[in-house]
Amino acid sequence: MNQSLSLSSLLPLELEQVSFSHRGQTLLHAIDLRLGPRGKTIVMGPNGAGKSLLMRLCHGLLQPTSGTIRWAGKPQASRQEIRRRQAMVFQRPIMLRRSVLANVCYALAVHGVSWRQRNALAMQALEHMGLAALAQRPARVLSGGEQQRLALARAWALRPDILFLDEPTSALDPAATKAVEDAIEEFHRAGTRIVMSTHDLGQARRLADEVVFMCGGRLLEQTPAERFFEAPASLEAAAFVRGELIW
Amino acid sequence: MYDNSPWAAFELIARMDPVLISIVALSLKVSLSAVAIATLIGLPIGAAVALWRFPGRSLLIVILNAFMGLPPVVVGLAVYLLLSRAGPLGKYGLLFTPTAMIIAQFVLVLPIIAALARQVIEDLWQEYREQLGSLGVTRRRAIPTLLWDARFSLLTVVLAGFGRASAEVGAVLIVGGNIDGITRVMTTAIALETNKGNLALAMGLGVILLSLVALINAAAYLISETSRRRLG
Numbered sequence: 001m002n003q004s005l006s007l008s009s010l011l012p013l014e015l016e017q018v019s020f021s022h023r024g025q026t027l028l029h030a031i032d033l034r035l036g037p038r039g040k041t042i043v044m045g046p047n048g049a050g051k052s053l054l055m056r057l058c059h060g061l062l063q064p065t066s067g068t069i070r071w072a073g074k075p076q077a078s079r080q081e082i083r084r085r086q087a088m089v090f091q092r093p094i095m096l097r098r099s100v101l102a103n104v105c106y107a108l109a110v111h112g113v114s115w116r117q118r119n120a121l122a123m124q125a126l127e128h129m130g131l132a133a134l135a136q137r138p139a140r141v142l143s144g145g146e147q148q149r150l151a152l153a154r155a156w157a158l159r160p161d162i163l164f165l166d167e168p169t170s171a172l173d174p175a176a177t178k179a180v181e182d183a184i185e186e187f188h189r190a191g192t193r194i195v196m197s198t199h200d201l202g203q204a205r206r207l208a209d210e211v212v213f214m215c216g217g218r219l220l221e222q223t224p225a226e227r228f229f230e231a232p233a234s235l236e237a238a239a240f241v242r243g244e245l246i247w
Numbered sequence: 248m249y250d251n252s253p254w255a256a257f258e259l260i261a262r263m264d265p266v267l268i269s270i271v272a273l274s275l276k277v278s279l280s281a282v283a284i285a286t287l288i289g290l291p292i293g294a295a296v297a298l299w300r301f302p303g304r305s306l307l308i309v310i311l312n313a314f315m316g317l318p319p320v321v322v323g324l325a326v327y328l329l330l331s332r333a334g335p336l337g338k339y340g341l342l343f344t345p346t347a348m349i350i351a352q353f354v355l356v357l358p359i360i361a362a363l364a365r366q367v368i369e370d371l372w373q374e375y376r377e378q379l380g381s382l383g384v385t386r387r388r389a390i391p392t393l394l395w396d397a398r399f400s401l402l403t404v405v406l407a408g409f410g411r412a413s414a415e416v417g418a419v420l421i422v423g424g425n426i427d428g429i430t431r432v433m434t435t436a437i438a439l440e441t442n443k444g445n446l447a448l449a450m451g452l453g454v455i456l457l458s459l460v461a462l463i464n465a466a467a468y469l470i471s472e473t474s475r476r477r478l479g
Contacts, residue, residue: 056377059381061377061380061381080383083383084383086381087381088381090377090378090381094374094375094377094378096375096392096396097396097398097478098396098478106382106392107382110382110383110384110388111382111383138477138478140478141478
């Protein structure tokens with residue numbers, strides 16, 4: 001559906017000198033970043049590095065104080081159209097006070113899918129994430145892991161070009177984390193660009209094609225995964241990979 | 248002489264006294280209509296004030312909150328002036344009709360529903376904002392979503408409005424006139440019968456008024472609690 005509407009991909013995504021300030025405090029300093037059309041980028045860094053902020057700016061939930069964000073070379077032309085081809089999964093999934101199925105249908109409705117198609121597409125997405133049996137359950141009584149899978153199913157139904165995930169497993173147990181990681185691989189196989197933040201090194205090693213390392217509101221490096229874990233370019237990243245505290 | 252034994256009130260209830268029944272029916276009609284209209288208008292107003300930032304918003308919120316405590320007699324007087332022969336709406340001849348009473352109670356209840364709904368919706372919006380923004384939901388589109396998802400809390404808001412409408416006597420007395428068989432409702436009848444010394448009827452009406460309000464609240468509470476527990 002979304003793919004059929006769009007002839008070309010949203011990507012690459014380019015950030016040029018993007019800064020973000022809030023109440024006189026500069027939280028992101030002149031970020032330059034280019035995300036190519038494919039792959040899994042893991043955004044790493046200590047708490048307060050600006051990982052979540054960076055993803056919210058990319059996703060369009062926040063507007064940069066200065067600098068430009070360009071999708072496929074065009075400055076944010078139709079925000080509505082660009083938004084519809086992205087999805088984001090948050091650290092704490094927010095579910096509407098409705099059934100599991102209705103939560104997915106709602107997202108489809110917002111994206112302009114006719115009501116005739118909604119149910120089938122939503123069920124398909126739920127089956128994909130192993131939630132079909134829970135379709136009629138109220139979404140907010142699901143466990144944390146199930147809710148996060150529902151958030152992924154909701155994103156899956158929207159067939160985004162790019163999926164942002166903000167520490168999606170930080171509150172989950174290992175089994176639920178595994179399910180989320182498997183789902184991310186599924187998105188990847190389906191051609192969705194993955195951008196995910198985490199401070200779990202093991203998870204980053206498992207998933208990353210490329211690592212973006214941030215510290216103190218600055219982007220310190222963007223390095224292919226293998227190189228990042230073997231020989232990070234920045235001192236801070238090297239300390240981070242060794243598991244030392246950095247400030 | 249009136250029979251003033253405490254049993255007289257129950258006897259009136261037990262034999263379904265027709266005067267009593269008509270008074271009860273009119274009370275329910277007036278208050279439920281006023282609350283229904285105030286809900287239809289007040290919920291969207293509350294949601295809009297919760298979601299949009301505009302000049303004078305804080306002032307509007309203060310006014311809405313302050314108007315929750317409007318004295319019914321003052322509202323009654325204002326609506327009286329509006330509807331009286333010489334008033335701007337005098338030509339419709341609404342004064343001393345049940346319609347006038349609905350209007351007066353609507354004015355009383357609207358700020359309660361709008362102000363409380365504003366608070367409820369604003370809290371929920373804080374929770375949903377990022378997720379709805381991520382899905383590409385516009386603010387206008389968010390209003391029905393938030394109203395539906397806040398339905399249980401909003402039911403309590405509507406009940407607060409109903410409590411106000413069913414309990415007040417000042418506004419309906421002034422604009423309705425407490426005319427026997429036309430605009431007499433429970434609260435005005437209780438005041439009148441007490442003055443006349445017909446304490447049995449007054450007491451009977453009081454008991455019924457209390458039970459009806461308790462019944463409606465209990466039903467709403469049960470419905471909302473069971474669904475809330477089901478939906479988490």
